[in-house]
Amino acid sequence: MKDFKDTIKKIYHEEKLIFILMISNAVLATILFFIGVVNLNPSSAVVKIGYGDIGGYRSGSWADMLVFPILAIIFGVFHTLIAMRIFRKRGAGMTKFFLITTSALILGATIVLLRLLEKV
Secondary structure, eight states: OHHHHHHHHHHHHHOHHHHHHHHHHHHHHHHHHHHHHHTOOTTOSOEEEEEETTTEEEEEOGGGGGHHHHHHHIIIIIHHHHHHHHHHHHOHHHHHHHHHHHHHHHHHHHHHHHHHTTOO
């Protein structure tokens, strides 16, 4: 726990961009989590769970949509912990790359979710 606090302090004092990226990832993941949870509809028997180029939309059960809140938790919590470990082992450059890639993944997952919900 002490190592965790020391790493956060070091990131905050030395690498402001990494700290901002970590906060933005947490915010984006929280948005993805709430959009995913709010739009779960257990009363619906069939929902759109995917899109294929050949077959169009694929249907499935509402429980298949739990993947989006789970992804949000993984991106928000575990990727932040992984980013701190990368910072300790590999440095600031690799950490920035990892966090920017995570942001792109979160935005991509949000767009896919919104398209499946026909909001976009």
